[in-house]
Amino acid sequence: MKVLVAYASSEGQTRKIARWISDRIADSGHSVELASVADAAGIDFGRFDRVILAASIHVGHYQRAFTDFVSTEAKNMRGTQVLFLSISLAAAGHDAEDWTGLDRVLSDFCAATGWTPDKTEQIAGAYKPSQYDVFRRFVMRRIVAAKDPQAELDADKEYTDWQRLAEEVDDWLGL
Template identity: 45%
Template sequence: MDILIVYGTTEGQTRKIVRFLTDRFRGAGHAVTEADAADGLATTISDFDRVILAASVHAGRYQSSIVHLARANHDALTARRAVFLSISLTAASDDVEERQGLEECVEKFAHETGWTPNHVEHVAGAFRFTQYDFFKGLVMRSIAARHNIKVARGADLELTDWDALACFANNFAGPPGN
């Protein structure tokens, strides 16, 4: 099976998640093409059996490169099994209101692009303090403190559940030739 994964990333956690999925799919015998949406797409979505679009939420919005790509390709995305990976810190939360806010981000994305994914997989991201400027670092430390998350000074903290992501990969692709 030919799988396309197109992603948008800000601090790099989405790219790390995509690389994990790529390795899982290739290890299972699938052909995988991955592309950063900011670099443009050197192929057409219709060349692939299945597609994953992955983007991270920052201030309630996904990367504009993914929004533009989904808008321009919504017919091709709708014509095949295509899922959306929404990467966020909120995905690690059990708070009902926060999770509702995440669903609203996805609804806004669908409205902006005209594409309603077959499935949305919420994946927890990471605190990337080594990537933040001073002010973003203050905001992110405040978010961590509000959720009783302890982060060592100058350290990053991954919240991604790699086992859950492996289960998603197995369910999405199935066995080779499927």
């Protein structure tokens, strides 16, 4: 099996997730190509048996580069099985309102791009104050303080559940 993993990442967690998945697929004896959406522009999807796309949410939207990529490539992805990994901090919790928000971000994205993934998994990302500018640090500190009172607000914290991610990806790929 040959798999394409293409991602958009602002602070690096989605890139880390995409790399980790790629290594896992390669370790299980399959062929994998890892690329940012910028590098994957114009790629021949016909070369792949499966495609995994990953992007993260910032202020209720996926990266502009990701939306542009999917809008452009939607017609070329027809006939290719695609798993979409939606990375966010909302997915780290169990707040019903947050999860409704995740559904809304996804449906807005599908409406805007005219593309619907075969399957979507909501995956928890990371809090990375080391990567934020002053404004982002201020906003994110408040959000994380409210959602995760135990978090050390000056330290990066990963919420990604790697075991669950592995199970979802393995299951979808039939590994």
